[in-house]
Each structure stands twice: as C-alpha cells, then as structure tokens.
Amino acid sequence: MHSVMETLFSQLIQEIGEDVSREGLVDTPKRAASAFRFLNSGYHQSLDHVLNNAVFEADSEDMVIVKDIELYSLCEHHLLPFIGKCHVGYLPQGKVIGLSKIARIVEMYARRLQIQERLTKQIADAIQTAVNPHGVAVVVEAKHLCMMMRGVEKQNSVMTTSSMLGLFRKQSSTRAEFLDLIGRK
Numbered sequence: 726m727h728s729v730m731e732t733l734f735s736q737l738i739q740e741i742g743e744d745v746s747r748e749g750l751v752d753t754p755k756r757a758a759s760a761f762r763f764l765n766s767g768y769h770q771s772l773d774h775v776l777n778n779a780v781f782e783a784d785s786e787d788m789v790i791v792k793d794i795e796l797y798s799l800c801e802h803h804l805l806p807f808i809g810k811c812h813v814g815y816l817p818q819g820k821v822i823g824l825s826k827i828a829r830i831v832e833m834y835a836r837r838l839q840i841q842e843r844l845t846k847q848i849a850d851a852i853q854t855a856v857n858p859h860g861v862a863v864v865v866e867a868k869h870l871c872m873m874m875r876g877v878e879k880q881n882s883v884m885t886t887s888s889m890l891g892l893f894r895k896q897s898s899t900r901a902e903f904l905d906l907i908g909r910k
Contacts, residue, residue: 730758764799767836772851775833779823780856788899790814791827792907800871801838809867809883811845812907815852816859816892816899822852830855841867841886849888860891862903885909 727735734754738745745754794811811831815822834847849863864887873880892899 783821796835798835803871805870807867807869814862820856845886860893862893
C-alpha cells in the first residue's frame with residue numbers, strides 16, 4: 726500500500742515523462758518519500774526535545790564557539806538543497822549548553838523547508854532561549870543548488886548570513902573577536 730507521498734512522487738515521475746514501472750524506478754517513489762521525510766524531520770522536533778536537559782550551570786563567561794557545523798537544508802522556493810556550514814558563538818551567563826546540542830539545534834532547523842536568512846535567526850534565537858547568554862552570534866555560509874543547477878547557474882557563489890544578539894550586536898569588539906576566531910573578518 727502506497728502512502729500519499731509515494732503516490733505523489735510516482736505522479737511527479739510520470740509528469741516528467743518517465744515510466745514509473747521501469748526497473749530502476751519501481752521503488753523510487755518509496756525511497757523518495759522516505760528521503761523527503763528525513764530531510765524535513767525537523768518539523769517533528771522541539772527545542773526541549775533536542776536539548777534533552779543538557780543545559781548546565783557554569784561560572785565561565787568566556788566566549789564559546791562551535792565552528793564548521795555541516796548543514797544540509799532544502800530551499801523552500803524550489804525544494805532544492807542548500808549545503809554549507811554554520812558557526813555559532815555565545816557568551817555564557819551562568820549556563821552552558823552541551824556541545825553536541827548546538828549541532829543538533831542547527832540540524833533541527835535545517836531539516837525544514839527553509840530560507841537561509843530565517844535558518845540563521847532561528848538558530849540564534851534557540852541558543853538565546855536555551856541558555857539566556859550575554860549574547861549569541863551565528864554565521865551561516867551555504868551554496869544553493871537552486872542557483873547552481875538552474876537559473877543563473879553560478880557554481881562558486883556562497884551566501885553568507887549572520888544573526889547577532891546581545892553583546893555581539895552592541896559591542897563591535899565582541900563581534901570582531903567572534904568573526905576573527907571563525908576566520909571571517
């Protein structure tokens with residue numbers, strides 16, 4: 726029995742002129758539906774679920790940075806991937822978050838239909854909510870297949886977005902230190 730999504734993928738394959746009963750395509754609607762569900766699994770997660778109580782008391786107020794977190798998302802305009810990396814920094818104010826949880830927050834929001842600008846802000850807002858730090862900085866750099874494979878077909882362009890909250894927005898020296906530490910002056 727086919728799911729609604731499998732039926733729709735089967736119809737899409739037929740609409741482009743392919744024979745869905747061809748040997749190589751027989752199971753494609755099922756595989757495509759499974760992949761699409763996985764690529765959008767962030768809709769079934771919440772910040773509390775992702776954090777799973779991994780917020781800890783800490784004395785440190787020194788900058789915490791996690792660089793080069795891989796991200797894979799789907800552009801909500803064309804349903805094509807954008808692929809890149811995310812850099813997250815925050816200034817603790819009595820609480821820190823488990824290191825792997827930062828990557829899980831990035832993934833939770835990336836695994837939704839997205840635009841990069843919103844994704845960047847959602848990550849920053851989630852870190853702010855999780856530990857209420859003095860400030861949060863998020864930079865996302867990504868290549869968009871909607872731009873590389875269609876339209877202007879530019880292969881080497883990278884989109885960079887940032888969201889700066891608290892001291893990262895108010896103090897240029899704090900922002901500059903973060904950008905220097907992630908190698909993006």
